[in-house]
Amino acid sequence: xxxxxxxxxxxxxxxxxxxxxxxxxxxxxxxxxxxxxxxxxxxxxxxxxxxxxxxxxxxxxxxxxxxxxxxxxxxxxxxxxxxxxxxxxxxxxxxxxxxxxxxxxxxxxxxxxxx
Numbered sequence: 001x002x003x004x005x006x007x008x009x010x011x012x013x014x015x016x017x018x019x020x021x022x023x024x025x026x027x028x029x030x031x032x033x034x035x036x037x038x039x040x041x042x043x044x045x046x047x048x049x050x051x052x053x054x055x056x057x058x059x060x061x062x063x064x065x066x067x068x069x070x071x072x073x074x075x076x077x078x079x080x081x082x083x084x085x086x087x088x089x090x091x092x093x094x095x096x097x098x099x100x101x102x103x104x105x106x107x108x109x110x111x112x113x114x115x
Contacts, residue, residue: 002040003037003038003039003040003058004037004038005035005036005037005038006035006036006037006038006075006076007033007034007035007075008033008034008035008036008038008060008073008074008075009031009032009033009034009073009074009075009110009113009114010031010032010034010062010066010067010068010070010072010073011028011029011030011031011032011070011071011072011073011074011110011113012028012029012030012031012070012071012072013026013027013028013029013071013072013106013109013110014026014027014029015027025105025109026105026106026108026109027109027112027113028109028110028112028113030068030070031070031110031113032066032068032070033114034062034066036060036061036062036063037060037061038058038059038060038075039058039059039060039061040057040058040059041056041057041058041059041097042059045059045084045086045097048084049083049084049097049099052083052084054083054084054099055099055100056083056084056097056098056099057080057098057099057100058080058097058098059086059095059096059097059098060073060095060096060098061088061093061094061095062093062094062095062096063092063093064092064093064094065092067094067096070082072106072110073096073098074107074110074114078100078107079100079101079103079106079107079110080098080099080100080101081098081099081101082096082097082098083097083098083099084096084097085097
């Protein structure tokens with residue numbers, strides 16, 4: 001199922017030095033796991049995103065109190081970057097409009113954090 005209630009992770013990513021290798025690796029610096037509605041992005045929002053150079057995929061409803069300016073969203077094995085915020089139908093919620101990204105390091109960091 002593409003849309004509906006989903007378990008997703010909202011995270012911020014930073015880099016840290018791996019104590020074993022000494023290399024800098026991407027790590028989750030803060031995050032939270034939530035369950036809420038994931039819907040396809042609306043036509044007007046998609047057009048607004050295209051005008052700004054984004055290819056928005058989904059809109060995720062979230063309570064305003066839970067959103068702490070995280071930059072990335074992860075669900076169904078894919079990483080999305082939060083590109084645009086908009087209002088939801090209920091005043092207590094907001095929509096996070098996201099674009100799919102292909103960054104293997106960020107995906108690996110989130111999956112390590114979720115494990």
